[in-house]
Amino acid sequence: MAFVLPELPYAKDAFGDILSAETFDYHHGKHHNAYVTQANDQLAGTDLADASLLTVIKAAKDAGNKKLFNAAAQIWNHTFYWHCLSPVKQEPTGKLAEMITRDFGSTADLLAKLKAESVGHFASGWGWLVLEGDTLKVTSFHDADTPVAYEGVKPLLTLDVWEHAYYVDYRNARPNYLDALLNNAINWEFVSQNLDGAGASRADQG
Numbered sequence: 001m002a003f004v005l006p007e008l009p010y011a012k013d014a015f016g017d018i019l020s021a022e023t024f025d026y027h028h029g030k031h032h033n034a035y036v037t038q039a040n041d042q043l044a045g046t047d048l049a050d051a052s053l054l055t056v057i058k059a060a061k062d063a064g065n066k067k068l069f070n071a072a073a074q075i076w077n078h079t080f081y082w083h084c085l086s087p088v089k090q091e092p093t094g095k096l097a098e099m100i101t102r103d104f105g106s107t108a109d110l111l112a113k114l115k116a117e118s119v120g121h122f123a124s125g126w127g128w129l130v131l132e133g134d135t136l137k138v139t140s141f142h143d144a145d146t147p148v149a150y151e152g153v154k155p156l157l158t159l160d161v162w163e164h165a166y167y168v169d170y171r172n173a174r175p176n177y178l179d180a181l182l183n184n185a186i187n188w189e190f191v192s193q194n195l196d197g198a199g200a201s202r203a204d205q206g
């Protein structure tokens with residue numbers, strides 16, 4: 001079964017100036033879609049043609065098939081990223097808020113750390129909040145690399161810092177894009193859900 005481009009969990013104009021409809025047209029409609037096409041083209045007629053996205057990501061990594069890994073991991077990363085965004089401003093609550101205070105001091109400290117990691121990430125990649133054991137950690141991954149390719153690293157929240165994520169609305173100003181998202185547009189409810197360790201499955205398909 002071929003992979004599909006998942007629908008956005010909101011209207012493409014839902015974020016106003018924070019992320020424009022034009023950004024979604026390109027980022028979701030063209031970039032994300034291209035990864036779907038690239039993965040399907042490579043998988044057609046192979047043993048992995050009916051495998052789940054997570055299975056393909058792990059198999060491609062084990063086989064050292066960088067081209068397939070990049071396409072499959074980017075399908076997963078982008079699907080997860082869309083779910084991490086909310087057009088309605090939210091705050092971390094409950095157990096997540098307690099863990100943030102325990103591991104970072106405050107939500108403001110976490111946001112500052114996520115911004116610093118993501119701004120400082122050289123070239124293309126993804127900023128991440130992950131769960132390792134019972135501990136929250138801020139990290140980043142290069143290019144298409146993804147926490148779901150590693151044992152024991154559970155995805156909670158991601159920020160796309162490839163230039164295509166912000167160039168339409170922020171030109172080269174990655175820090176402004178990150179400020180806008182972190183302060184206004186994070187789906188903390190989704191992040192909280194992912195504390196169950198099942199975040200990987202929420203962007204899986206096939």
Ligand code: MN3
Nearest residue numbers: 031160162165
């Ligand atoms: Mn992207």
